[in-house]
Amino acid sequence: MCGIIAVTGRPDAARVLIQGLERLEYRGYDSAGLSVTDGEGGIVRVRVAGKVNELKAAWNSREAGSCGIAHTRWATHGPATEANAHPHTAGRVHVVHNGIIENYRSLREATTKAGATFHSQTDTEVIAWLYAAALEESNDVVDAFQRTVRKLEGAYSLAVMVDGEDDLLLGARRGAPLLAGFDDTAGYLASDPLALAGEAQSLIFLEDGEIAAVRPGRVDITDLTGRAVTRPVQPAQLSPVLAEKGSYRHFMEKEIHEQPEVVARTLGAYVDQVENTIRARDGLDFSKASRLLIVGCGTAAYAGEVAEYWFERIARLPTEVDIASEFRYRDPAFLEGDVALFISQSGETADTLEAMRLCKAAGLITVALVNTAHSTMAREADIVAPTLAGPEIGVASTKAFSCQLAALACLAVRAGIERGHLDTASVTDHVAQLMAIPGTMSEALRADGQIDQLARDLSRSEIVLYLGRDQYFPMALEGALKLKEISYIHAEGYAAGELKHGPIALVEEGVSVIVLAPSDSLFAKTRSSIEQVRARGAHVLALTDEAGAEALEGLVQASILLPAARGAANLMSAAVAVQLIAYHVAVHKGTDVDQPRNLAKSVTVE
CATH class of the missing domain: 3.40.50.10490 (Glucose-6-phosphate isomerase like protein; domain 1)
Structure with missing residues (x-):
C-alpha cells in the first residue's frame, strides 16, 4: 500500500533512499518524505505532498549523514498533505509506517492527555509519541521500542530512527510486509525487495510479531518479548535493471x-x-x-x-x-x-x-x-x-x-x-x-499500432461496454476494469447473452461497444449480440481473428485482428488486446498510466 526504505552505514544514504522510493512509488504516490542524519548529531527531515520527483527536487542534493528512513504514501488516515506525509516525529523519534493502527483513537486520546501535541491526521504519528514517551522511561532504545509495538493493534510495518542513535534502525511487522537487508558495511529495511535491488547483498524476511534492530553489517531479530529469533538469510537476487523502463x-x-x-x-x-x-x-x-x-x-x-x-x-x-x-x-x-x-x-x-x-x-x-x-x-x-x-x-x-x-x-x-x-x-x-501461448501473445502484440490508432476515438468516449461469452465474459470484465483504472472512462463488462436483461438500455447512438468475438462455437450467438447493439447506433469494435473479421465485415466499425488459436492461447491473445486498448486510450487522454489516481499496487489493509 505504501513504500518504506531505510538505510544505515551508507555515506550516500539520501541517494539510496530516494532511489528506493522511486522503485516503490507503484505502492503509493500521494506524498513522500525522508529523514536523514545530518552528520552533526541531528536529523534533517523533508516532506512533500506529491510524488517522489518532487521530494527529490525539495531535497536538492543537500549534504547528509549515513542513516535515514523514507516513505512514499497512499493516503488512508488524512488527506495527501505535507503535514500528513511521513516520516512523523515526536521528541527524538522519526517513524515511517505502512498499514492501519486499529486502536489509534484510544492511543491518541491517552497520549494527548499525557501531553502530546499532534500535527497530523494520521494514525502513524501516535506511534512516534508512544515511542518518545517510552524512551523517557528507559535508556534501552530496543526495549522501549518493543514495549511501544506491543501496544499497537492492527496491521503495520514500521521503520524507525532515533536522534542520537546514528547507526541504528528499528523495524517491526504485523500484517504488512517488511524485510531487512545487509552487506559487510551497511544495513537496510524495506517493504519490498525491489527497493534494495543492487544495494543489499542478503535479505531476511520478517514474520508477524517480529522486531529487527539493524546496524551496519548486522541484523538482530527478536519477538515482541525480546527473545532472539533466527530467520533464514536469502541472497538478494533482483537486479536494478528490472526497475528501469528501458525504451x-x-x-x-x-x-x-x-x-x-x-x-x-x-x-x-x-x-x-x-x-x-x-x-x-x-x-x-x-x-x-x-x-x-x-x-x-x-x-x-x-x-x-x-x-x-x-x-x-x-x-x-x-x-x-x-x-x-x-x-x-x-x-x-x-x-x-x-x-x-x-x-x-x-x-x-x-x-x-x-x-x-x-x-x-x-x-x-x-x-x-x-x-x-x-x-x-x-x-x-x-x-x-x-x-x-x-x-x-x-x-x-x-x-x-x-x-x-x-x-x-x-x-x-x-x-x-x-x-x-x-x-x-x-x-x-x-x-x-x-x-503455443507465448507465440500467440507475441503475434497479438503486432496489433499495437492498429489499436493505437483506434484508441484516439475511444479516448473521447464517455462510456464503453465490453461484451463476451463463455471464458471471454470475465475477460470482458477485466477489459472494462483496465480501462476504468487508467483512463477513468466509465466502462462495464457484460455477458453478451445478458444484453436483453438490462444492459442494452445503456446502448444509444455513439456508445462504444468492444466485443470479444473469436470465431469459435459461440460465434453465431456473439454476432447476434453485435447486431443488437449495432441496430441501436453503437460504435462496435470487435476483437476477433481473420475468419471472424470476414464474417463481421460491414457490421462493425473495425476489427482488431488477433491470431487464431485454441484454448487458453486464444483467450490470452485477447488479454493482450484489452490491455493495449486501455493503455493507448489512457495515453491519448494524458492520464498517469503507471500511477492512476486513488490506486496502489499492493493493498495491504482492508
Whole structure:
C-alpha cells in the first residue's frame, strides 16, 4: 500500500533512499518524505505532498549523514498533505509506517492527555509519541521500542530512527510486509525487495510479531518479548535493471510487451515437455477434491473466473470464485474435500490473506498462487503455485495477470489428469495448446499500432461496454476494469447473452461497444449480440481473428485482428488486446498510466 526504505552505514544514504522510493512509488504516490542524519548529531527531515520527483527536487542534493528512513504514501488516515506525509516525529523519534493502527483513537486520546501535541491526521504519528514517551522511561532504545509495538493493534510495518542513535534502525511487522537487508558495511529495511535491488547483498524476511534492530553489517531479530529469533538469510537476487523502463514510455507498456517471455517462464515451471504432461505439485491431489474455491481481488479474481470455466470443463471439478472481501464476511459453508486457491500478485493482499487464514483454520488445503516467493501468503499456504512474472511496477496488472492465467490453465489440466478425465492424447493436445501461448501473445502484440490508432476515438468516449461469452465474459470484465483504472472512462463488462436483461438500455447512438468475438462455437450467438447493439447506433469494435473479421465485415466499425488459436492461447491473445486498448486510450487522454489516481499496487489493509 505504501513504500518504506531505510538505510544505515551508507555515506550516500539520501541517494539510496530516494532511489528506493522511486522503485516503490507503484505502492503509493500521494506524498513522500525522508529523514536523514545530518552528520552533526541531528536529523534533517523533508516532506512533500506529491510524488517522489518532487521530494527529490525539495531535497536538492543537500549534504547528509549515513542513516535515514523514507516513505512514499497512499493516503488512508488524512488527506495527501505535507503535514500528513511521513516520516512523523515526536521528541527524538522519526517513524515511517505502512498499514492501519486499529486502536489509534484510544492511543491518541491517552497520549494527548499525557501531553502530546499532534500535527497530523494520521494514525502513524501516535506511534512516534508512544515511542518518545517510552524512551523517557528507559535508556534501552530496543526495549522501549518493543514495549511501544506491543501496544499497537492492527496491521503495520514500521521503520524507525532515533536522534542520537546514528547507526541504528528499528523495524517491526504485523500484517504488512517488511524485510531487512545487509552487506559487510551497511544495513537496510524495506517493504519490498525491489527497493534494495543492487544495494543489499542478503535479505531476511520478517514474520508477524517480529522486531529487527539493524546496524551496519548486522541484523538482530527478536519477538515482541525480546527473545532472539533466527530467520533464514536469502541472497538478494533482483537486479536494478528490472526497475528501469528501458525504451518504453511507461512501465505498463514495457510489462505488456514482456508477457510472451514471462508467460513462457511461468509455463516452464509447470509443463514437462519431455513427458508431454503437467507436473504434479507436492501435497496437491485434485482427485480427492470435492470442490475448488478460488479467491482473489480485482484482476486476480477475474483470472479466477476465467479458470472456473477451465477447471469445470477440463477436470469436471466443481469450482466457485469469490471476491476476497466478500468471502471473508459471508460466513462461507465448507464441504469435506474442499481445496481453496488464493490468487495475489504480491502475496500480501490483506483481504485475500485473511480469507486464506480463514480456510486454513477450517482445515482446508490452501494453495497460494503468487508472484512473490517470500510473501506472507507463500509462507503460510500449504502449497505454493508460483507465477514468474518478475517485478510488476505499473499499478494496473498486465503480465502478472497473464502469468496467473498460464499457471491456472496448467493446474486445470493437471486436475483433469488426476481426476481421470483426460487420456494421454488429450493431455498431449492440451500441452501443445499451452506451449503455443507465448507465440500467440507475441503475434497479438503486432496489433499495437492498429489499436493505437483506434484508441484516439475511444479516448473521447464517455462510456464503453465490453461484451463476451463463455471464458471471454470475465475477460470482458477485466477489459472494462483496465480501462476504468487508467483512463477513468466509465466502462462495464457484460455477458453478451445478458444484453436483453438490462444492459442494452445503456446502448444509444455513439456508445462504444468492444466485443470479444473469436470465431469459435459461440460465434453465431456473439454476432447476434453485435447486431443488437449495432441496430441501436453503437460504435462496435470487435476483437476477433481473420475468419471472424470476414464474417463481421460491414457490421462493425473495425476489427482488431488477433491470431487464431485454441484454448487458453486464444483467450490470452485477447488479454493482450484489452490491455493495449486501455493503455493507448489512457495515453491519448494524458492520464498517469503507471500511477492512476486513488490506486496502489499492493493493498495491504482492508
